[in-house]
Amino acid sequence: MGTAAAIVLIAAVAMFDSRGVFTTLPGTSPGDVGPSWYPFWAAALMGVAAVFVGYRTMVTPQPAEGAFATRESVTSVLKLVIPMFLYAFSFKWLGFYLATIVYMGFFAAYLGRYRWWGVLAAATLTPLAIYLLFEVAFRLILPKSIFYTMGFPL
Amino acid sequence: MLDVLGNLGGGFATALQPINIAFLLIGVTLGLVIGVLPGLGGTSGVAILLPISVVVARGDIAGANSTTAVILLCGIYWGALFGGVITSILFNIPGEPWAVVLLFDGFPLAKRKGKPGLALTSSFLSSFVGAFIATVLFTFFAQWIADKALSFGPPELFAVFVLSFTTLVGLGAESPIKAIAMLALGLLLAAVGFDTLTGSQRMNFGNIQLLAGIGFVPVTIGLFGIGEILASAEEQGIGYMERISARLGFKDLFEALGALRQRLWLVVSNSVIGFLFGVLPGHGATAASFLGYGLARQYAKDKSEFGKGEISGIMGPQATADAAGVASLVPMITLGVPGSPTSAVIMAGLFVWGLQPGPLLFIQHQDFVWGLIASIYLGHLFTFLICLAAVPLLASIMRIPYAIITPFIITISIIGSYSLNNSMLDVAFTIIFGLVGYWLRKMKYPLAPLVVALVLGDSTERELRKSLIAGQGSIGIFFSSPLATIMWVLAIVILLLPVLRMLRARMTGPSVRPPAPAG
Numbered sequence: 001m002g003t004a005a006a007i008v009l010i011a012a013v014a015m016f017d018s019r020g021v022f023t024t025l026p027g028t029s030p031g032d033v034g035p036s037w038y039p040f041w042a043a044a045l046m047g048v049a050a051v052f053v054g055y056r057t058m059v060t061p062q063p064a065e066g067a068f069a070t071r072e073s074v075t076s077v078l079k080l081v082i083p084m085f086l087y088a089f090s091f092k093w094l095g096f097y098l099a100t101i102v103y104m105g106f107f108a109a110y111l112g113r114y115r116w117w118g119v120l121a122a123a124t125l126t127p128l129a130i131y132l133l134f135e136v137a138f139r140l141i142l143p144k145s146i147f148y149t150m151g152f153p154l
Numbered sequence: 155m156l157d158v159l160g161n162l163g164g165g166f167a168t169a170l171q172p173i174n175i176a177f178l179l180i181g182v183t184l185g186l187v188i189g190v191l192p193g194l195g196g197t198s199g200v201a202i203l204l205p206i207s208v209v210v211a212r213g214d215i216a217g218a219n220s221t222t223a224v225i226l227l228c229g230i231y232w233g234a235l236f237g238g239v240i241t242s243i244l245f246n247i248p249g250e251p252w253a254v255v256l257l258f259d260g261f262p263l264a265k266r267k268g269k270p271g272l273a274l275t276s277s278f279l280s281s282f283v284g285a286f287i288a289t290v291l292f293t294f295f296a297q298w299i300a301d302k303a304l305s306f307g308p309p310e311l312f313a314v315f316v317l318s319f320t321t322l323v324g325l326g327a328e329s330p331i332k333a334i335a336m337l338a339l340g341l342l343l344a345a346v347g348f349d350t351l352t353g354s355q356r357m358n359f360g361n362i363q364l365l366a367g368i369g370f371v372p373v374t375i376g377l378f379g380i381g382e383i384l385a386s387a388e389e390q391g392i393g394y395m396e397r398i399s400a401r402l403g404f405k406d407l408f409e410a411l412g413a414l415r416q417r418l419w420l421v422v423s424n425s426v427i428g429f430l431f432g433v434l435p436g437h438g439a440t441a442a443s444f445l446g447y448g449l450a451r452q453y454a455k456d457k458s459e460f461g462k463g464e465i466s467g468i469m470g471p472q473a474t475a476d477a478a479g480v481a482s483l484v485p486m487i488t489l490g491v492p493g494s495p496t497s498a499v500i501m502a503g504l505f506v507w508g509l510q511p512g513p514l515l516f517i518q519h520q521d522f523v524w525g526l527i528a529s530i531y532l533g534h535l536f537t538f539l540i541c542l543a544a545v546p547l548l549a550s551i552m553r554i555p556y557a558i559i560t561p562f563i564i565t566i567s568i569i570g571s572y573s574l575n576n577s578m579l580d581v582a583f584t585i586i587f588g589l590v591g592y593w594l595r596k597m598k599y600p601l602a603p604l605v606v607a608l609v610l611g612d613s614t615e616r617e618l619r620k621s622l623i624a625g626q627g628s629i630g631i632f633f634s635s636p637l638a639t640i641m642w643v644l645a646i647v648i649l650l651l652p653v654l655r656m657l658r659a660r661m662t663g664p665s666v667r668p669p670a671p672a673g
Binding site for chain 2: 003007010011014017018028029030031032033034035036039040042043045046049050052053056073074076077079080081083084085087088091092094096100103104107108110111113114122126130134140141142
């Protein structure tokens, strides 16, 4: 029900943004429906479909809708989502390589519970392989840390 | 006929160049690895490596070009088509959605009957035969389809797009209404940014970065790559997995060949049906695999062995799935309409490399098309041989600890999305759509219509408006040719199929529904 409501909300926002569908914009070719027609009606179709889904969910409640199976399943997902967010946010300061060292090392230590040398290997080998593949072989430059301008290599 | 053989010869000359062979081997090996990993599907594997294919296509590596890039991406797909079955058969965990059907008979044959080698070789052999038959059909009919497609104008092309959207809704989708919602969401996302005909801004809410639109690559990496990892984290966690050691010997191969000879009619007919099914835009190997299983059951005299390790329950769906996988490239190459989510991502690659999929591709880029077709033959041969040789090694990938493989896949997904435009906004899209994909999957919203609509949204709108401009605003233009009218009628019939199914179900009472296809 919540998912359908969110889709209806997105549809409403998109339809509001495309309200120009009811006016002919200057420069529109004869016969053309204009730039707002397509997003407006796509949003309308999406909204109607979501209302129908929501109605059916209300009439015949779906057990899976809106609920996680167990507390463990929520924890499993959050264990991946929170570090992923922090990893992506840290690019701005740590750059790609330092962030990846921390990220891989964290998983090896926290989820894998490896010894220090295992954590070190997991944390360094992945960024090294990515450096060799992306920067050396494919010449794609990845973001560096704020220390890079001070002479730090990563 | 001679023309086709001549072109195919030229294609082999292209595909057999050392650089193309090298990338084909890299592709199929990566595909096998991706196929074995339950957290990663063929579509997400192709999507994650799309940025690398851009580097390959622009010729940064000596001798490589766009043909090398498409060979790499398709190699991943072929590898994943084969590799996905390994975990189904050995661990009872499908590596790919199209390998789910092998849980019915593959795992029982491996475990209960103690024949993992026979189960694997039967699967590889039928995959190879199915793909080979489909590639022969592709070779001889793709040009014909492309020639016919050249006579298409905007109304016909718009009808093709509508038909491909309706097949996503009408055939196979578990909930047609949810499929419509996802389709419309894809069309809406495709509309963000500049309007291509008038240059007006729309749906960017004042954000300058959104004027470039929402790229389908970061979205696809998020929906399939990150989304699948989150979904499998929730469903499976880090638990005990039942494992069977696998070694393949010549005995298994001969036994599988004997089984194939007994079921030759089933494998050949399922391959042809798989090809025809895969050519329909919007379908992939998953739906075909269930169709193939149903047909195998239908043909069997003794149905009691199904579900207990019946070889027909492996060979039937595998031949159909691989044939459909190959066939899904046909509408992508000839009409510019992807036949499956994976081919939608490969088509995204063609756009990024500066190629326009569609009938003109056969005229303007003959080397590319025939090189690709020849590489399909080689790709499947290599995959088959690698599979036979490397099953124990591939099975050991499953033993890479979760704490290493999962962050590694997320890291590769994020770099893949960043490196396309050096944009952190794309990284944000990948993460957001990763969460969205996970949630939609959980709520049983199909993702394939969203991706196909996102990829085709711009072209659909362009052809719609070009038609209306040509017809001075009259909708009669959409029925101006018999071909367009036929496609509209077909689209309406397909769209009405779920309604007819529902009415029939009401009239005949409740029935058991087969598992819904996912990709």
